[in-house]
Amino acid sequence: MSRVIFHIDVNSAFLSWTAVKMLGEGAQDIRLVPSVVSGDPDDRRSIITAASIPAKKLGIKTAQPVSMALRKCPDLIIVGGDWQWYKKCSRGFISICRSYSPVLQQFSIDECFIDMSGHCTRDDAVTVATRLKDEVKEKLGFTVNVGIGSNKLLAKMASDFEKPDKVHTLWENEIEEKMWPLGVRDLLWVGRKTEELLNAYGINTIGQLASVGIGPLTQLVGKKFAMQLHENANGRDDSPVETVRGEAKSYSAERTFSKDLTDPKDIDRALFNVACIVAHRIRRDLFRASTVSVFVKYKDFRVVQKQCAMAQPTDVTAVILNEARRMLDDAWDGVTPIRQVGLGVSKLTHDNIRQLSLFEDENMEYYRQWDRNYDEEKAKSEDARMLAYEEED
């Protein structure tokens, strides 16, 4: 049976959302001038999260360092992000999409797929998609692109065509004309490394990739990835629109320093901070973790990672931090300057069985109380920020 899938993508999401918020505060519309959103506008090491179309026309792209963008456009407007506001915008956007079809898969904060099979036909798909996009614009004040196809891959490729505020189709009979002339990099799952590899073998367009046999492709990228690339380049994808989001498999947090650090005290302070954040998140989601990992990134971007399995799963900050400290000692020579430090947990479980251990740290109850205090403070400050936006409604 043939399906009708929409992929809906907010145009320059963080920038559009920030623009809507600033318009409400009486500011100019930053979408109409060269502007960007970045993590910390005052930090030269931060990178661009979203750029306006006028900024993109000057060669400013997402993921570029702010310092580089400033060279291209000295009077660039740089604004910081506001996560609570973005979540509110995202909820409004998803809720409108869901009213068109309950079979919805949220792909990220600003993208989703909906399965429109049964809600519209191929013939009126563009009309319905146009109505959806106009409804978002009218009710929420920002624009989206809608891509339409018979599967998720084609829909997603289609939404990436000309922006903003557009509806595009990519049906099977349009693949040759609309998709095959594109460079391989435009295909989902082909990043910089794979592009370089394919180019080195004379495979430059998606059409060329589509005609390469599985055998030669397997030699290049391995069997699993070869199968995926071959199917996708030919426009095939039978994955369903998944309405239930799977549970998280890992949590992590990292900090990049404004200057590379060598003082163990500074590095330990950062490790402490990320441990608090990660442990708080797993407690919030009622998880315990069995594996802790720590990583450092050096000046030259070389990354060293250590991971270890714990005797029993835990959600206690102090326990996680101690493992991380031990591994960091192992990973870092104590001399080489460090750019970034991170901590992650995985092997998550909801089990709440605490095995009695003869060697349980006698301070454990103190640690748990410390965590409860931390969680309370965190909840209070988050409620306060959220409330600021809820009151506007």
Place this chain on the structure above:
DNA sequence: TCTGGGGTCCTAGGACCC
């Protein structure tokens, strides 16, 4: 020019078991 932060999945090698 000099590169954030948060995730997922895959691969390869070694340990260990049968």
Place this chain on the structure above:
DNA sequence: TCTGGGGTCCTAGGACCC
């Protein structure tokens, strides 16, 4: 003492996504 082969788990590293 030396040998095959399969399965699983662990760790390290690397690719990709937004």
